[in-house]
Amino acid sequence: MSGPLSGLRIVEIAGLGPTPFTAMVLADMGAEVVRIERPGNRHLLGLSYDILNRGRGFVPLDLKSGAGRGAARRLIARADGLIEGLRPGVMERLGLGPEDFPENRRLVYGRMTGWGQSGPLAQTAGHDINYIALSGALHAIGPAERPVPPLNLVGDFGSGAMYLAFGMVCAFLEAARTGRGQVVDAAISDGTAHQMAMIQAMAAGGLWSQAREANLLDGAAPFYRCYACKCGGFLAVGAIEPKFWAEFLRLAGIAEAAMPAQMDRDRWPEARARIAARIAERRRDDWAQVFAGSDACAVPVLTLAEAPAHPHNAARATHVVHDGVVQPAPAPKLSRTPGRIGEGSQTRPLEIGALLDRWGA
CATH class of the missing domain: 3.30.1540.10 (formyl-coa transferase, domain 3)
Known part of the structure; x- marks a missing residue:
C-alpha cells in the first residue's frame, strides 16, 4: 500500500455513514484498515457493493462472545488506531474501551457519535438532520418556507467523518513525537458548529439575517x-x-x-x-x-x-472505475505520495489467524 499514511494499522468497528467514510479516507491515503463485522451482517445498507467499504478487508467477529472479543482485543493491541461509532459506554462494556489497552500506549482511539461522549444528549439516538438542527446550520439552509436537509453531507460526512479523520491524523502526529495516543471525541454536532464559523461571524457583524433565503449565500442574492x-x-x-x-x-x-x-x-x-x-x-x-x-x-x-x-472532472480523474463501479477517486491529490484505492475485498473475509500473525499479535 502506498500513500502518506502507509504503515499505519487501523481497526474499524463496522457501522454506518461517518465511520466507514472515515475508514475509507484513511485507507485511500495508505493506512491498512481492517473492519470487524458481526458474522452474517454483511452490507448494512443492502448494497452488493458499498463504495464506503472500498480498499480494505473485514474479519467476522462476534463481539458478544469471549472468543470474538479476545481476537478483537489482540488486533487492537497491535493497532495504531481504532475507529468506532457506538453509543458512549458500549465499547467499555465489551472490555474494549480506551482504558483497556495499557500495553498499547500509542493507540489513537477514534470515537464517532452524533452528540459526543458527554452532555445531556450523549446517550440519545439521532441522525444527521438532528445534529445539524441543534448546531444552527439546518435553520440556515433551504427556502424561506422551511429548512431542507442537505443530504447527509454537512453532518455525517463533513462534520463527522472528516473531523474524525483530521483528529486522528493530528493524534497520530502527536503520538509519533510523544509515544502516547489519545481519544478523539468527534461529535457531529460539534463539527457542524465549527463549520458555521464564518456564518456565525457574519451574524455577529450584522451581515447575516436569521431568516432563510434572505442572505448573501442562501439563494436570496440574484448572483x-x-x-x-x-x-x-x-x-x-x-x-x-x-x-x-x-x-x-x-x-x-x-x-x-x-x-x-x-x-x-x-x-x-x-x-x-x-x-x-x-x-x-x-x-x-x-x-x-x-x-x-x-x-x-x-x-x-x-x-x-x-x-x-464533465471535461474538467475527466481531466483531473475525479472519478474512477474500480471493481466495475464508477466512484470518486481518493482526494485530495498529493504530489509525491498520492492516495489510491487499495485491493481489499468487500466480499471475502480475512483469515484472522494469518492477520494476527502478520500484525505480530
Missing part, C-alpha cells in the same frame, strides 16, 4: 442562486465579485445598466426575476456553452450520472 432553464435543468450562478457579476450579465445578454445595483438588497427580488426570465429562454447545455471558460461563475447543475463525464 448566488440556481436558475431553471428551458429544458428543466438548472444553472448555478456564483458571480459574487462585481467583475464576475458584470461578466455574467454580459454573457447572459442582460444590460448591466438596466439592472438594479448588485448589492441593492431591496431590489434583489426584481433582479432575480429578470435573470430567471432570461435563463428560462434557453436549455441548460446551451448556457453551459455560453459560459464555458469564462469568469462568469456560471456552470450547469449536473446529475450524479453526468458529473464523471
